[in-house]
Amino acid sequence: MDASTASPPLGDDHAAALRKDRLIERWLMLSLAAPALLLVAVCLLVPIAWLFYLSFYTDAGAATLINYQRLVEQPSYARIFWTTFKVSILTTGICAVLGYPLAYFMSQLSQRAANLCMILVLLPFWTSLLVRTYAWLVLLQRTGLVNSWGMQLGLWSEPLPLVNNLTGTLIGMVHIMLPFIVLPLYGSMRTIDRTLVQAAANLGASPVQSFWRVFLPLSLPGLTAGALVVFILCLGFYVTPEVLGGGRVIMVSSRIATDIDTFLNWGSASALGAVLLLSTLILLGIASRLTKGLSVTGVGH
């Protein structure tokens, strides 16, 4: 202390050196992240910017708003966006309701049993998405396994409309999306200190109370992260609604394909992509406002 007050220049030098060290370290860290950042920039940001740019120009290079005008003039577009968000929200909700108890159950098991369960959860990942989707078609259609068994057992007399509609689409999408919510949920539940729940019980909380007031809030970051991943992935879904929706569940991605076929240009499609991205960001913004304490990125604590 004495030394530093006695020779201030030396202390300044010291602080400067420290600052410089910190700066160098920061640049080093940044350079470690550089390949990833570069990849994101080249493979994601540049193409997206390019697509946005294209949506404002005709093939001849003249500035135009025609691609956006169309979205407003034709009522089908608003309905398709509504369907996209509806299907995504429903899928996310069902995944959360099914995935939460499953993750909770797994988090209470011994490490070994939990690992075994985890393999079962991940097993569907090893099969192609297309194969799983077609498998549902085979199971759910009018002459499919579910309907023929149900009718043979006398559970229902007419074939149930399980596929080529919203029901079939949701079944397929929930099946594919479930692991995406179970994984982060399980991860966050594993890290919850169990003594906290015990402490709550010790202080007189009933099991229900200690769950709602201690366990659930602590697992929320995992739930938010998982739900967010599922929701975002759902927005861009193409194969499953196309195969299981029977043309009655038309989502934005499907319309993008149709529009490229109809108008033979990128602009029509990129305008749809731009609006989808923008409305998603707005929706997430609102969601993060509503869940104030929690950041939507899932690192709220």
Added chain:
Amino acid sequence: MTSNRSRLGIASLAVFTAGLFAAAAGAQELTVVSFGGSYQEAQSKALFQPAAKALGIKIKEETYTSISDAVVKVKAGAVTWDVVASGSGSAARAGAGGFLEKLDYNVIDRSNFVPNTAQDYCVGGDVFSTVMAWNTKTYGDNHPKSWADFWDVKKFPGKRSYRKGVAGALEPALMADGVPPNKVYEVLSSPGGIERAIKKIKELKPNISVWWSSGAQHAQLMKDGEVDMITGWNGRFDVVAKDGGKVAYTFNQALLDYDCYAIPKGAPHKDLAMKFLAEISKPQYQAEFTKYITYGPTNKKAYEIGAIEPSYAKKLPSHPDNVKDELTIDLDWYIKNEEKAAAAYQNMLTE
């Protein structure tokens, strides 16, 4: 051991380079792209491979979903395909947009072609029909016979499937609404014509359980008995019936259309592609093609050279006996109106 291995390495290297040179010397390779499935299999066996042999070239086959894939390649200046197979309508629009090479009919002989099936940018390869098909188990002998029957859900109860895209979807609706086939495009071109057709489809909409979007899909729907009545491409239903599916169809009021071959603008081997198209447009190739799938020839001479059994010829969409009951698709109408019609159709679908 090491020397052995290195000798082996050198040897394989030599073989490899020799192979490279051989490939470079015989650089005559064409890349052809089509829709895959039973359709491309027929093309490959009857047209592509035999023509390649006759011309002494190699053919590389690829699959795609529609000519819009080729259009975006042309726009990006990265054309790798020499020949693309396409539906007539989308090819006509791509041609009008300047994305295809103009075909040289001094090289390709179209003198015996069915009228209008050899256009500036696309030469017809086969004639197909969009027909009405039904489940033979559901309806037996008392089956639907016209588009009016397709719309008659009281007389013919059952689940329907209709096309998700607008191409070939409005014409049946007008015929069901009482418009005679030869007046269909007149009505569609007049003000309120498209709306009239859409209104008629809206009427049937509660009974349409699936909107199909591909040939493979409408074949699967009939094979598995998911629907009782459907529109679709005749050749696919014959394949299903051959596999034991309970399906039959009629050419009555069917829409006569054709598939064609085009060369994308800036194709790497344009001249060779032209020669290739001339080769597969010859009657013997077209006659051979009909053996694999029930699509008719565009080159009328194929019927005359005796390569198609007369009894079998009657099953083909372009046979004169069938043509008289059919309505030929009007490409000009689609070039002018498809965008507008597609928008109205999408509004109806999502309502």
